[in-house]
Amino acid sequence: MNTKTLVIVLIGVSTLFLMAFIKPFSTNESWEVPAKYKKMKNPLAGDKDSGRVGQSLYVMHCKSCHGKTGLGNGTKSKSLKTRLPDFTQKEFQDQTDGEIYYKTIFGRDEMPSYEKKIRDDEDRWLLVNYLKTLKK
Numbered sequence: 530m531n532t533k534t535l536v537i538v539l540i541g542v543s544t545l546f547l548m549a550f551i552k553p554f555s556t557n558e559s560w561e562v563p564a565k566y567k568k569m570k571n572p573l574a575g576d577k578d579s580g581r582v583g584q585s586l587y588v589m590h591c592k593s594c595h596g597k598t599g600l601g602n603g604t605k606s607k608s609l610k611t612r613l614p615d616f617t618q619k620e621f622q623d624q625t626d627g628e629i630y631y632k633t634i635f636g637r638d639e640m641p642s643y644e645k646k647i648r649d650d651e652d653r654w655l656l657v658n659y660l661k662t663l664k665k
């Protein structure tokens with residue numbers, strides 16, 4: 530092996546090493562929501578009674594991973610490979626209601642789908658409303 534090849538191999542190996550090292554600290558792959566959902570109107574936007582029902586749905590289905598206050602520190606979070614989002618942060622809160630609805634209902638990988646578990650459309654929007662109240 531000449532020096533040039535050795536240098537190239539070394540660069541390759543260290544790049545792989547760095548990628549493996551950086552991965553746990555990086556953000557998740559971006560999650561594109563189809564335009565149809567992104568623009569979807571929340572029929573219960575501004576509903577003042579959303580809190581209680583939304584919260585009980587959250588406690589029942591979501592708290593184990595996302596944590597009591599949405600920080601992403603639920604009891605199950607440690608056993609997951611995917612970094613959990615922080616619902617109190619601006620990046621999350623800046624999404625449209627439709628985007629949050631889509632991600633909640635369809636899920637991906639370690640985020641389960643709730644298409645079958647939460648069938649009532651009104652319940653789904655109440656949950657979206659509740660997630661929006663977790664804002665700091």
Ligand code: HEC
Pocket residue numbers: 557558560586587590591592593594595605609611612613614615621629632633637638639640641643656
């Ligand atoms: C088994 C653990 C688990 C449970 C239970 C769970 N989630 Fe998630 N959730 C995740 C993970 C992991 C991600 C990150 C997914 C990704 O980015 O690939 C996520 C991501 C999300 C996102 C997208 C966040 C963002 O930054 O855009 C929303 C919204 C969400 N979850 C809502 C919910 C709701 C609402 C419930 C309950 C109905 C719930 N999740 C239950 C694990 C879970």
